[in-house]
Amino acid sequence: MAMRTTRKANYPQWYQEVVSEADMAENSSSPGCMVIKAWGYGIWERIQRVMDEQIKETGHENYYFPMFIPLSFFQKEADHVEGFAKEMAVVTHSRLVNEDGKLKPSSPLDEPLIVRPTSETIIADSFSKWVKSYRDLPILLNQWANVVRWEMRPRLFLRTREFLWQEGHTVHANAKEAEDETKRMLEVYRDVSENALAMPVLVGKKPEHEKFPGAIDTYCIEAMMQDGKALQAGTSHFLGQNFAKSADIKFVNQNNAQEYAYTSSWGVSTRLIGGVIMCHADDDGMVVPPCIAPYQIVIVPIFKKPEDKEKVSAYIENLQKQLKNQTSFGEKIRVKVDSRDKPSVDKSWEWIRKGAPMVCEIGPRDVDNNGLMLKERIYLNTPEGKKIMNSDEFVANVGKRLEELQHQMYEKAKARLEQNIRTDITSPEDFAAYFANSNEWIEDGKQGKVAFVRGKWCGDTATEEILKSMKITIRCIPFDQSGTTGKCLLTGKEATLDVIYARSY
Template sequence: RELDDMFKETDHTNAYFPLFIPLSYLQKEADHVDGFAKECAIVTHHKLTQNEDGKLLPDGKLDEPLVVRPTSETIIGASYAKWVNSYRDLPILINQWSNVVRWEMRTRLFLRTTEFLWQEGHTVHATKEEAVEETFKMLKIYKKFAEEVLAIPVIEGEKTESERFPGAVATYSIEAMMQDKKALQSGTSHFLGQKFAKASKIKFQSKEGKEEFAWTTSWGVSTRLIGALIMTHADDNGMVIPPRITPAHIIILPIYRNDEERENIFSVVNEIKKKVSKMRFHERKIVVKIDDRDIRGGEKNWYWIKKGAPIKVEIGPKDLEKGTIAVLRRDETDLKKSFIGVEKFLANLINTLDDMQNNLYNKAKKLLDDNTFKIDDHDKFIKFFTPKNTNNPEIHGGFANSHWCGSSECEEKAKEIKVTIRNIPSSAKEESGKCIICGKESKKRVIFAKSY
C-alpha cells in the first residue's frame, strides 16, 4: 500500500494487462527476445483429452504459441500503439500489480522463483527528456521506499551494458547489502529510448504536425523485497519487521489463571487497544492484536518473537497490582522486557515506533558503511573476495568500490571469483585510476560484490 500510494502521488494509474502474450509480440524486439528466451514458459495447446488408457494428453494445438508473461513491455506496447495518436495523449503513466513467470533452474525462496509477484510500471512520453526524468523519478521512489519504509539502505546507480534489462538503453538499480555481505538487487528502472516504441509502432503527431515515435520507460520491484527485508533485519531469534511495514504494531498477551483474572486483565487490555487504535503512525492506523489463544505462554511468546512483531506487551495479575505492563521491543537483540505504566507507554508509543524504525535502518547502514571499502590493489581485491574461511566459505569482505576500465572482458574476469559489478553509483565522481582487473586507465569507480 505504501508503495502504491507513492505511485499514485506521482500521477500513475493502476491497470491490468493479459497474462498470455502472443509469441509474435516478443519477436518484434530482438534484444528483448534474446534476453528472455531461455526463461519463457510457452502454452502450445488449448485443451486436454484422454487416451484409451485414461491418460491426459495435450490437444488442440494453438495456431500461435502464447508466452506466459515474463514481463509486459510488448503486450502493453501493443495497447499503447492503439491509444496514442497525438502529443495530447501523452504522457501515459500506468502501473500493473501482477504475477510473472520466468523458468528458473535454481530457485531460492523469495529471491529467485519460477512464479513471483511484482509491480511493473510502463510509461510513454513525447520527449527523451521526459522519459529520462521518469526513469530517475521512479528510481528515487524505490530508494525512498527501501530506506524510509523497509529501513534498508541502498546504493543507487547505473547498471553496466551486460547487466541491462534486455532491450533497454539504460538500466538503473538500487543495491542492498545483506547480513552475509552479499549484494541484492532490490529494484530497477529502465530507460527504453524509442526501441520498444518502434517495435510496437507507438507513434504520435507532434505539436509541429510531425509523426514521431514515442519514448518509453519501465520499472519494477518484486517479492524479492520480502527476501531483502528478512535478510537485512532478521536475527538468530527470527524475523524483525520494521514498524512502518508490519501487519500489526503491537501484540498483547494477556496472562491469567481464572475467569476473574481474565475479566480484570481484559478491562486493561481492551482500554489499551481502544486508545491505541485511535493513533496513527506515518498516516497509518496503529494495529493492535490480542493473542488469547489457549496455548502455553512460552510457546505464544516465542511465536511472536519469531514473527518479528515490533512490540510485544504482556499483562498479568502481578502487572495489574503494580500498575505496569511488560514491554519487549523486537529491534533490541537482548529481548529484555521493560516494565512501565500504561499511560507512559501510550504517551511514548509514536516516539518508540519511530526510534525502532530508525534503529533498524541505522544498524543496516552501519553494516553497509563498515563493509564497503575502496580497493585499488589487485591482490587485495582477490583476497577480499576469496577469504580462507572453511566454516563460512560464503562470508567475505563486503562491497569493493574499485576502478573499472569499462570493458566487458574485465567484467567476465571478475565473475571467475563469483564477483559482479552491481552498479556505477550515482554519487560517484569522475577520478583517474587503474582498473582493478586489468590495470588500464579508468575514470570511474564501481561497486563490485558477490550477489544473490
C-alpha cells in the same frame, strides 16, 4: 532462545529457517513456486500500500494487462527475447482430455502464448493503439501482477518461478522526459526502501552487460545483506525508442511530424521481502520494520487461573482500543491480541520469531498496576529488551516509539553498509585476494571479510569474463562519481569510472 541455525554458522540455512519459523512462506508442490503465507503476505500488503501511494502521488494510475503474451510479440524485440527466452512458461493447449483414464493436453493453440516474464511487449501493443498525438502524452501507468521466470534454482522470495511485483510503464514525447521519469521512480524506490523497509541502498546505473534486455539504460537500487552480498532491490529502465520501434508507438509531434515515442519501465517485487529478512533478521528470527509490520504490537494475555481470564481480557480490550486510536507513520496503529488457547510463552516466542516490533505480555499483576511487560524486538537480547511499563505512558508514546525503532533499524543497517564498502583496494592483486575469501555473516559494528568494493572499472567487455570467473558482479555505477583516474581493479588499465563490486543474490 536462538534458532537452530545462526547466521554465523550457516547463513543460507539460517535464511531458510527464518522464513519457515516466521511462517512467512514455503515451497509448494507446484515446482519452483512458493506459497506466501499470512505473515509474509501481510508484509507484502504493507509494502504495496506504501509503494502504491507513492506511485499514485507521482501521477501514475493502475491498469491491468493480460498475463498471456502472444509468442509473436517477442519476435519483435531481439534483445528482449534473447534475455528471457530461456526462462519462459509456454501455454500451448486450451483443454484437457481423458484418454484411457489419463488426462492429456488437447486443442493446441494456433499461436503459443507466453506467461508474462515482464509486460513491455504486451503493454507496448496497447500504447501503439492509444498514442496518436503529443497531446496523448505522457501516459503514466502501473500494474500489480504475478510474473513468471523459469528459475532453475528457486529460493523463497529471492528467486521463484512465479513472483508478485509491480511494473510501471510510461510513454513520453521525448527522451529527456522518459529519462527523468526513470530516475524519478528510482528515487521513489530508494525512498520506500530506506524509509519503509529501513533498508539503505546505493543508487546508480547498471553496466552495459547487466542492463534489462531491450533497455538503453538500467538504473537500480542495491542493498547490502548481512553477509556482505548485494541484493538488487529495484530497477528502473530507460527504454529509449526500442520498444516504440518494435511495437510501432508513433505520435504526431508539435511540428506535425511523425515520431517514435520514448518509454520507460520499472519494477520491484516480493524479492524485497527477502531483502528485508537478510537486512534485519537475527539469530532469534525475523525482525519486521514497524512501518511494514502487519501488526506493530501483539498483546499476549497471561493467566493461570481461569478466574483471572476475565480481568485480564477486559483490561486488554480497553488497552487495545486506546492503542488503535494512536497513529504511527501517519496511520492508525495495528494491534493484535493473541488469545489463542496455547501457552503464553509459546505465543510470545512465535511473535518474536515473526519479528513483531513490540510484544506486550499482560498478566493479573500488570492489571493491578495498570502496567504491562514490553518486549521490543530489536532490543530482545539486551538489558533494555524487557521493560515493565505504565500503560498510559506506553499508549501516549507508542506511535513515536515505533518510529524511533524503525529509525534505529535503519541506522544500524546504514552503519553496516557504510563500514563495508572498501575504497582502499586499488590494485587487481589486492582485489583478487579480497574476493578469494567467501562471504560470511558480518557481526554488527564490525567489518566483514568480504562485502562491497568501490573502485575503478575500465569498462572493457573482456572484463565480463574476469567477473564471471571470480563470481563477482558490478552492482552499479554510482551516481556520485569521483571523477578521478586510477587502475581498473580487473585489468589494471587506466580507468575513471567508479563502480561497486560485490557478490550478489
